[in-house]
Amino acid sequence: MGDKPIWEQIGSSFVQHYYQLFDTDRTQLGAIYIDASCLTWEGQQFQGKAAIVEKLSSLPFTKIAHSITAQDHQPTPDSCILSMVVGQLKVRGLVDCQYWNMHNLLKNVSVQNCWSLYTHVERACILIFELNADNFSGLTDMLGLYVSVWITPGG
Amino acid sequence: MAEKPVWEQIGTSFVQHYYLQFDTNRANLADIYTDSSCLTWEGQGFQGKAAIMGKLSSLPFKTIEHSITAQDHQPTPDSCVLSMVVGQLKADEDPVMGFHQMFLLKNIDNKWVCTNDVFRLALHNFGQ
Numbered sequence: 001m002g003d004k005p006i007w008e009q010i011g012s013s014f015v016q017h018y019y020q021l022f023d024t025d026r027t028q029l030g031a032i033y034i035d036a037s038c039l040t041w042e043g044q045q046f047q048g049k050a051a052i053v054e055k056l057s058s059l060p061f062t063k064i065a066h067s068i069t070a071q072d073h074q075p076t077p078d079s080c081i082l083s084m085v086v087g088q089l090k091v092r093g094l095v096d097c098q099y100w101n102m103h104n105l106l107k108n109v110s111v112q113n114c115w116s117l118y119t120h121v122e123r124a125c126i127l128i129f130e131l132n133a134d135n136f137s138g139l140t141d142m143l144g145l146y147v148s149v150w151i152t153p154g155g
Numbered sequence: 156m157a158e159k160p161v162w163e164q165i166g167t168s169f170v171q172h173y174y175l176q177f178d179t180n181r182a183n184l185a186d187i188y189t190d191s192s193c194l195t196w197e198g199q200g201f202q203g204k205a206a207i208m209g210k211l212s213s214l215p216f217k218t219i220e221h222s223i224t225a226q227d228h229q230p231t232p233d234s235c236v237l238s239m240v241v242g243q244l245k246a247d248e249d250p251v252m253g254f255h256q257m258f259l260l261k262n263i264d265n266k267w268v269c270t271n272d273v274f275r276l277a278l279h280n281f282g283q
Contacts, residue, residue, distance in 0.1 A: 040227045072195045072273045076259055078233045084195075084257055084273045 011073030011083040019066045026056045065090045165267060166228030166238040169260055173269075174221040181211050187269045194272045207272070216246035221254075235270070236260040253277030 004012075014032075021028050033039075033049040039056075046052045068087040076082055159167070169187075176183040188194075188204040194211075201207045223242040231237055238258045245251050259271035 036232065038229050040229060043225065043227065069278070070198065070275055072198065072275065074193045074195055074200075074271050074273060077191065077235075077261060077270050080231075082257070082259060082271050082273070084255070084275065086255055086275050086277065 005075075007075040007081045008073045011081050012071065014081075015068070015071055015083055015085055019068070022056075023065055026059070027053065029053060029056055160230075162230040162236045163228045165260065166236050166258075167226065169236075169258065169267060169269075170223070170226055170238055170240055173258070174223065177211075178220055181214070182208070184208070184211060187267075188272075189263065189268050189270065192268070192270050192272065194274075196274050197276065216249075219244060219246045231259070234262065236267070 003009075018029070018032065021032075030049055030053040033052050035048045037047075037049060037052060039046040039052045041055055044055075046055050066087055066089045068085055070087075071083060071085045073084075074082045158164075173184070173187065185204060185208050188207050190203045190205075192202075192204060192207060194201040194207045196210055199210075201210050221242055221244045223240055225241045227239045229237045236259075238260065240254075240256045240258075242254055243251050244254050254274065254276050256272070256274045258269050260267050261270045262268075
């Protein structure tokens with residue numbers, strides 16, 4: 001069995017660490033960001049470790065569980081690692097959402113062998129199989145998520 | 156009206172061009188890749204323009220249409236542009252499906268090319 005390429009090892013390892021932290025104690029995510037980091041969360045931009053940690057800590061849910069469907073890792077021209085994750089998350093047991101993260105990892109040169117998260121984009125799509133006026137607007141208000149409406153053939 | 160940041164202009168313009176070419180004539184996408192570009196298509200890796208175009212040209216649908224739900228663009232430390240797209244697509248008479256795609260764009264000789272491209276359909280195990 002061949003070894004996985006180094007970027008896959010680093011990427012997979014980072015992704016596992018990230019979601020473990022996210023699902024147990026989001027305030028600890030500060031360690032992976034640097035002052036030059038950017039986060040785009042559902043279209044909103046945040047710059048720098050402090051602003052990013054504040055946003056993540058202030059998200060309005062207490063319990064969250066991520067489940068990874070697939071992850072892809074690629075090396076970039078400047079020796080960084082690009083990771084894309086597609087999965088599902090459960091917030092307060094209310095509704096299953098898809099989510100999609102893109103991470104661009106940057107080697108933090110001041111700390112040997114420490115990978116920091118430079119750019120992070122998060123998008124979630126709520127799958128709503130039965131659109132219903134009551135739950136639709138309540139959900140989008142609460143979670144502030146974009147909604148992709150799935151068109152099923154045959155109505 | 157405030158102008159969009161330059162990385163948003165570049166990203167938006169690229170994304171529009173990419174899906175227009177993809178939906179009308181995929182062979183035209185050759186220009187945006189280089190010999191060191193990487194594509195990961197549904198988990199399969201392709202390295203270099205020739206391999207990438209080989210994969211894209213061999214995709215087994217006759218008609219395809221992409222519809223973008225959202226796109227995000229960010230600048231990177233080395234002056235590249237990261238673009239992420241979430242949307243839906245319809246191939247031939249298949250049901251509409253969601254997709255996620257990201258591009259890393261780099262300016263080489265005054266031209267923006269795609270060095271990294273990752274595509275995934277939004278397929279999960281629902282109904283649990």
